Amino acid sequence: MALSSSLADLSVLLVEPSPMQSGLVRRMLEQLGVVRIAVADSGQAALAALAEDAGDGMVVISSLYLPDMAGTDLVAAMRADERLEALPFILISSETQPQRLEAVRQSGACSILAKPFSAKQLERALFAAADYLYPPPVDELDAADMEELRVLIVDDSIASRRHLCRLLAELGIARITEAANGREAVAALADAMFDLVVTDYTMPEMDGRELIEYIRTHSWQAEVPVLMVTSEQNMGRLAAVERAGVSAICDKPFEAGSIRRLLIEALTR
Structure with missing residues (x-):
């Protein structure tokens, strides 16, 4: 299906316990052309609503702090349910603590809107969700x-x-191997040939930088393109990754269009 050119094609479930805040966001959504909007005031209410209706074009926009769970817990519950795991999730957060932000970035959200946010920022997040739902x-x-x-x-x-x-399946890629850390990746690289490696940075056993250094200096597949998708913000560490020989770096959370573009660039060099 082609990328939706109108936000009217989306259905939004807004998860927000504050009536004032939900009213503000709802008016912003309506001004952007979203016509199908439902509101839930808790995580459990959101999951119940999604159990009733999680049809085509559904996008979940949730506050980080809910009365019964965190927004990160809500997206984790969605990702654990095969009926809901592919739904785009936009998290609204005023969180500034680095340790909490890491959990947000790793939560499976496709976008994070930092409070206060503008209608333009909300529009971009919605179009990123539409791009994920309707890939070009x-x-x-x-x-x-x-x-x-x-x-x-x-x-x-x-x-x-x-x-x-x-995202890879949407591109027609079906031959995918998964590894939970760099050491598992090293074992996979020893046993099979790959056309592309996509890696996180922060991992147990062997992190992304160490994996890239191994690939470039010790692997028989030293020339394989390596794309890093990471929530790492430390510029010194990212510079070390670039020196190690990464092909491209993409931030978490990432927009589907950005990751597709970087994948294509890495594969066609």
Whole structure:
């Protein structure tokens, strides 16, 4: 299905306990052309609503702090349910503590809106969700090429791996191997050839930088493109990753269009 050109095609479930805040966000959504809007005031109410209706075009927008759970708990519950795991999730957060932000970035949200946010920022997040729901056709590589590609995904977050697998499947890529850390990836690279490696940075056993250094200096697949998808914000560490030989870096949470573009660039170099 082609990318939706109108936000009217979306259905939004807004999860917000504050009537004033939900009213403000609802008016912003209506001004942007969203016509199908439902509101839930808790995580359990949201899950109950999604059990009743999680049809085409559904997007969940949730506050971080809910009366019965955190927004990160809500998205985790969604990602654990095969009926809901592919729904785009936009998190609204005023959180500034680095340790809490890491959990937010790893939560499986496709966008994070920092309070206060503008209508333009909300619009961008919604179009990113639409791009995820209705991916555009890819012309750079034909279907036969995509079917033959072998991709290794390395991430200790199951939600992130599943999210990446769905995006790759939309591109026609089905030959995907998963690893939960760098050491598992090293073992996979020793046993099979890959056309692309997609890795996180922060992982147990062996992190992304160490994995890239191993690939570039010790692996028989030293030239394989490596794309890093990470929530890491430390510029020194990211510079070390670039020196190690990463092909491209993409932030978490990432927009589907951005990851598709970087994948195509890495594969067609």
